[in-house]
Amino acid sequence: MTADNSIFIGNKPFMNYVTSVVMQFTTKNAPEVIIKARGKFISRAVDVAEVAAKRFLEGQVGMKDIKIDSEEFENKEGKQVRVSTIEILLEKK
Amino acid sequence: MTADNSIFIGNKPFMNYVTSVVMQFTTKNAPEVIIKARGKFISRAVDVAEVAAKRFLEGQVGMKDIKIDSEEFENKEGKQVRVSTIEILLEKK
Numbered sequence: 558m559t560a561d562n563s564i565f566i567g568n569k570p571f572m573n574y575v576t577s578v579v580m581q582f583t584t585k586n587a588p589e590v591i592i593k594a595r596g597k598f599i600s601r602a603v604d605v606a607e608v609a610a611k612r613f614l615e616g617q618v619g620m621k622d623i624k625i626d627s628e629e630f631e632n633k634e635g636k637q638v639r640v641s642t643i644e645i646l647l648e649k650k
Numbered sequence: 651m652t653a654d655n656s657i658f659i660g661n662k663p664f665m666n667y668v669t670s671v672v673m674q675f676t677t678k679n680a681p682e683v684i685i686k687a688r689g690k691f692i693s694r695a696v697d698v699a700e701v702a703a704k705r706f707l708e709g710q711v712g713m714k715d716i717k718i719d720s721e722e723f724e725n726k727e728g729k730q731v732r733v734s735t736i737e738i739l740l741e742k743k
Contacts, residue, residue, distance in 0.1 A: 599693040603734040607720045623716040625738070627700045641696040645718070 562587050566594040566602040574601075578609040582618060582649060589621070592645040595628070599643045606645045621648040655680050659687040659695040667694075671702040675711055675742060682714070685738040688721070692736045699738045714741040 564577050574592075581587040594602035610618045624644045632638045657670050667685075674680040687695035703711045717737045725731045 597693050599696050600690050600734070603692050603718050603736060606718065607732070607734045611720060620718065623718060625696050625699065625713065625716060627704060639700070641693070641700045643696060 562589055563591045563593055564605075566592060566598045566605060571601070571604070574605045575609050575613065578605060578647065579613045582614060582647075588649050590647045592647065593643070595642045596640045599641060602643050602645060606647060610647055617650055618647050619650050620645065622646040655682055656684045656686055657698075659685060659691045659698060664694070664697070667698045668702050668706065671698060671740065672706045675707060675740075681742050683740045685740065686736070688735050689733045692734060695736055695738060699740060703740055710743055711740050712743050713738065715739040 562581060564574060564581070566574055578590055578592065581590045592602050592606050606620065610620065622644075623646070626642050626644075627639050628642055629637060629639050655674060657667060657674070659667055671683055671685065674683045685695050685699050699713065703713065715737075716739070719735045719737075720732050721735055722730055722732050
């Protein structure tokens with residue numbers, strides 16, 4: 558599996574991400590797609606996964622694995638900051 | 651396991667939820683705690699789980715399972731609305 562199958566959730570319109578996920582499975586025939594997000598976009602990543610898997614690809618795609626983790630980094634002020642991350646692995650049935 | 655071990659994430663101050671999770675494991679000696687959230691609070695639920703498990707209970711508690719799902723309900727205008735949900739199961743090691 559290559560990095561091409563990862564979709565990183567951010568500020569774009571919601572349906573852009575859903576369409577990307579659906580197209581990975583349909584047009585590009587990917588066996589798996591990973592939806593990734595950090596911080597406040599985690600809720601959105603779950604929405605994208607649910608809408609793609611249950612509304613658009615119902616019966617064709619399932620949730621294989623969900624991982625949550627944290628990343629630590631130094632912000633501009635030199636302060637140590639922690640941000641949560643999620644990875645949702647969808648798999649063709 | 652009883653419903654007492656579930657913590658539902660909402661609008662209260664962040665550390666209230668972290669403290670609740672930590673106390674379930676320490677004071678109440680619970681073997682498992684489920685962190686639940688809907689919609690925009692999903693990101694927060696992941697933050698609570700990460701901070702509780704990695705900062706406060708490091709080495710003592712692990713992520714056992716993460717489930718995401720959707721609930722459909724009718725809003726005040728009679729329109730069908732979908733909301734995503736998450737359940738994060740933490741377990742004493």
